[in-house]
Amino acid sequence: MAVFLKAVDLGSFAAAAEALEMSGPMVGKHVRFLEQRLGVRLIHRTTRRQSLTEFGHVYYERCRAVLAEADAADALASDQLSEPRGRLRVTMPALLGRICVVPTLLKLAQKYPALELDLAFGDPVADLMEGGYDLAIRTGELNEQSGVIARQRMVVCGSRAYLKAHGKPRALDELDQHQAIVYRRSGGVRPWLFPRDGQPPREVWPAGRLRLDDLEAIADAAARGMGLAWLPSWLVRERLDSGALVRVLGIEGEFPYDCHALWLPTPRLPLKVRLAVDALAAALPKLVA
Numbered sequence: 001m002a003v004f005l006k007a008v009d010l011g012s013f014a015a016a017a018e019a020l021e022m023s024g025p026m027v028g029k030h031v032r033f034l035e036q037r038l039g040v041r042l043i044h045r046t047t048r049r050q051s052l053t054e055f056g057h058v059y060y061e062r063c064r065a066v067l068a069e070a071d072a073a074d075a076l077a078s079d080q081l082s083e084p085r086g087r088l089r090v091t092m093p094a095l096l097g098r099i100c101v102v103p104t105l106l107k108l109a110q111k112y113p114a115l116e117l118d119l120a121f122g123d124p125v126a127d128l129m130e131g132g133y134d135l136a137i138r139t140g141e142l143n144e145q146s147g148v149i150a151r152q153r154m155v156v157c158g159s160r161a162y163l164k165a166h167g168k169p170r171a172l173d174e175l176d177q178h179q180a181i182v183y184r185r186s187g188g189v190r191p192w193l194f195p196r197d198g199q200p201p202r203e204v205w206p207a208g209r210l211r212l213d214d215l216e217a218i219a220d221a222a223a224r225g226m227g228l229a230w231l232p233s234w235l236v237r238e239r240l241d242s243g244a245l246v247r248v249l250g251i252e253g254e255f256p257y258d259c260h261a262l263w264l265p266t267p268r269l270p271l272k273v274r275l276a277v278d279a280l281a282a283a284l285p286k287l288v289a
Contacts, residue, residue: 180206
């Protein structure tokens with residue numbers, strides 16, 4: 001049933017085989033075994049595409065319910081053992097993940113030898129079901145929020161050399177007089193956001209000749225005096241402490257960004273996921289402050 005569901009969710013036997021770490025023919029054998037046992041075809045298959053039969057749709061929904069209950073039963077057993085085990089698949093933004101999330105998860109893996117980590121790094125938001133992930137860590141405004149576990153601060157900063165040559169902005173209205181190093185994600189430019197009491201954040205669309213899709217590279221360019229940058233405080237903390245970068249605009253320039261943990265709806269959250277969320281909720285606020 002699990003193989004059948006994965007083949008349907010991912011749209012092909014090949015994709016299911018990769019996600020389940022088995023061969024394509026073995027996925028086909030699982031599905032054919034179900035069809036032979038039931039005496040009914042579940043999936044229409046051609047060389048180019050596959051689609052569920054009418055009965056396949058009904059059977060698919062029942063299988064989802066059965067497996068959800070089985071997962072809940074397994075979670076009960078894990079809770080009794082009080083030790084997470086098995087593979088925990090987590091997707092996260094590259095920099096935030098590498099600097100803040102991974103150290104916490106590695107400590108968790110050291111504490112629980114039966115826990116396996118399978119970590120993916122990437123800024124585009126991954127689909128939990130299609131990717132087979134147990135947990136996703138994301139920042140910013142999300143339509144679907146499973147839990148806010150930390151709040152990071154975005155700050156405007158620049159090098160001493162740049163500020164000496166171009167002046168230090170004292171208000172948001174002065175930002176358009178400066179060169180900015182712009183973050184470009186998924187082909188689009190994002191505005192810089194600034195808090196306003198009781199109102200939606202103010203958007204500032206910075207102008208600059210440098211557009212990069214890597215925050216670390218933006219911080220490096222800002223330290224070289226190429227312009228102002230809008231960056232997470234945790235990323236530039238050492239540069240600010242050393243004087244390589246200087247914070248501008250004070251409190252007015254700080255924008256809080258929520259950090260979320262997302263997981264698929266389930267009757268009972270598996271112990272490995274719950275412990276990971278708890279560990280991140282305890283550690284991240286200190287790391288991203």
